[in-house]
Each structure stands twice: as C-alpha cells, then as structure tokens.
Amino acid sequence: xxxxxxxKPSGASFIExxxxxxxxxxxxxxxxxxxxxxEMVDGLVQELRLFGDPSNDHHHTY
Numbered sequence: 609x610x611x612x613x614x615x616k617p618s619g620a621s622f623i624e625x626x627x628x629x630x631x632x633x634x635x636x637x638x639x640x641x642x643x644x645x646x647e648m649v650d651g652l653v654q655e656l657r658l659f660g661d662p663s664n665d666h667h668h669t670y
Contacts, residue, residue, distance in 0.1 A: 618633045623645075632639060639645070 618636075620631055620633045623630050623632070630639060630641075632642065632645065636642065
C-alpha cells in the first residue's frame with residue numbers, strides 16, 4: 609500500500625451512550641471523556657488477564 613501511495617485509515621470504535629454515538633479512533637485523545645474511556649478499557653484488560661484470555665489458545669481445554 610505504501611508503494612502505491614495509499615494510506616490505510618485508522619481503526620475506529622463506536623459506542624452508544626444514551627442517544628448519542630461516540631467514535632474513538634486509535635490513540636485518539638480528542639474526545640472530552642477519552643481519559644475515562646481508556647481507564648475503563650485498562651481495567652477490563654486487567655480483569656481479562658486475571659481470568660485468562662480466551663483468545664489465547666494455551667488457556668483452552670479440549
């Protein structure tokens with residue numbers, strides 16, 4: 609893509625709170641509540657680590 613001069617768009621997530629849809633792009637800190645959102649995501653990541661990450665195959669039992 610780089611050699612063709614094409615720029616890949618940033619990944620984005622959308623969350624609906626109440627009747628408003630908010631967009632967050634990778635490392636975007638422009639949203640007024642972005643600090644709170646990133647804190648919550650970090651907390652969720654820590655909880656996933658405590659209980660094991662189901663996307664990691666070595667935690668699966670067959």
